[in-house]
Amino acid sequence: MLEWTSNVWGKLMGPYGSGTEVPAFLQQLTQEYHQERADELFQEYLFHQNTIYTVTYAAVPYLVHIACSTEDLKVQCELFITCGIIEASRDHNEAAPFPATWMELAEHIGASTCTDIYSEYLKAIRKIALLGPEVLAYATHALENPVEKRYILSANAAYQGLYTLANMLLTFTMGDEYVVTCPKCKEEMYLWPNEDDTCIQAFTQDPVFNEEQNAHTIIPATKFSNREQKILQEQAQAIGEDKLIRHLPYLASKIDCPSCHITIQIWPSLLSLFES
Numbered sequence: 523m524l525e526w527t528s529n530v531w532g533k534l535m536g537p538y539g540s541g542t543e544v545p546a547f548l549q550q551l552t553q554e555y556h557q558e559r560a561d562e563l564f565q566e567y568l569f570h571q572n573t574i575y576t577v578t579y580a581a582v583p584y585l586v587h588i589a590c591s592t593e594d595l596k597v598q599c600e601l602f603i604t605c606g607i608i609e610a611s612r613d614h615n616e617a618a619p620f621p622a623t624w625m626e627l628a629e630h631i632g633a634s635t636c637t638d639i640y641s642e643y644l645k646a647i648r649k650i651a652l653l654g655p656e657v658l659a660y661a662t663h664a665l666e667n668p669v670e671k672r673y674i675l676s677a678n679a680a681y682q683g684l685y686t687l688a689n690m691l692l693t694f695t696m697g698d699e700y701v702v703t704c705p706k707c708k709e710e711m712y713l714w715p716n717e718d719d720t721c722i723q724a725f726t727q728d729p730v731f732n733e734e735q736n737a738h739t740i741i742p743a744t745k746f747s748n749r750e751q752k753i754l755q756e757q758a759q760a761i762g763e764d765k766l767i768r769h770l771p772y773l774a775s776k777i778d779c780p781s782c783h784i785t786i787q788i789w790p791s792l793l794s795l796f797e798s
Contacts, residue, residue, distance in 0.1 A: 523583045523642055530631050534577035537570035541577030544568075548584040555588060555597050564604055574611050576627060579643040582608060586646035589653065595660045599674070602657045605650050606677020610688040616640075651681035661761040669695050671763040678757065679750075687750050689796040697765045700773065702791040707782035713740070713772070719765065722772035726780045738780055740788070742771030748789055 524530055526545045534541040547563040550556075568578040582605055589601035613621065620628070620640040628636045661674050676691035694700050700713040700722075712725045716737075723737035746752045751774050758766040776787050 523587075524580045524639060530635060531577065531580065533627070533630050534575070534580055536567045536575045536577045537573070538566065541567065541575075541580065544577050544581055548581060552584065552588060555592065555594070557597075557600065560600065560604070569608060569611070572611050574608050576624065576639075578608055580639050583642045583646040586650045589650055595656075595664070598653060599657050599660055599665075602650060602653055603670075603673045603677050605647065606673075606680045606688070607692065609647050610676060610680035610685060610692060614685055647681065654678050654681060658757065658761050665761075668697065668763055668765050671758075671761050672697065672766060674761065675754065675757055675763065675766070679754070682753075684750055684753070686793045686796040687754065690793055693796070697769060700769075700792060701795070702786065702788055703795065704779040704782060704784070704786055705791060705794070706784050707779060709779065709781040711738075711777070711780065711786075713788070715769070719768065722769060724777050724780070738777060740772050740775050740777050743774040744771070746770070746774055748774065750793075751789065 526549060531545050532540050532542040534544075536544070544563070544567050547559060547567065551560055551563070563581070568574065568581055585601050585605055589598050589605070592598055613623075616622075618640070619633070619637040624636050624640075657674060658678065661671055665671055665674075672691050672695050676688045676695075679685075679691065680688035698715065702711050702713065703709070704711070709726070712728050713722050714725060714729055715722050721742070722740055724740055725732075725735055725737060727735055729735070746755060751770060755767065755770055758770070772788070773792060774789050776785055778784070779786050
């Protein structure tokens, strides 16, 4: 890991400037974890608008070290989610020894240092991925908020390399709306649960702005043929994310596009929004 005292931190960038202040945050969190400080570090220095930065890569190994060392399962869960959001937001076209976008940075800090930072990041992600069963078990018994559970499912998907699935879950965290685009006519459809959340219906326009439009019926799928759907169903059942369990048969179904009338498979159209 990059040493606390290294002057390289000042040459790494975050959303609002250099990473000079990041080592102090990491030292404080290592000595005594405070969620407010962790949130400040994440929101102000490591992540902004689904984007991560060079300083993020250097910080993640420290966050993973805390997650793997703590006996506080809540802290472990929070860091599992944080690092999962970061991994889901990474450009997965990156290749070793370090991302091509770091070439200018490499001229300032050296290619070997860039290689070390990137390698340590990947190693840390593999390490925290191993906490998946523990975190899911904790979520089953300790968490009631379905949004938190969906964040965990998203992080776990990212660690398994299911990046489009991870980002779909991050985008539709509340489960109160999903958006799909017809692959032929490119028109959007809005999928909304009904008032009782007993089914999902499709709308040609956003129901927030057009309440008078007719709903289009979606007949739920009776089985899951897609690997991602099966994994998500199993994990949602394991941690009791009941809303997602109810929604999945509809997201795995099909519908006739109201605009061009071709039959659309909802799941690939939904995930195509998040393909890089």
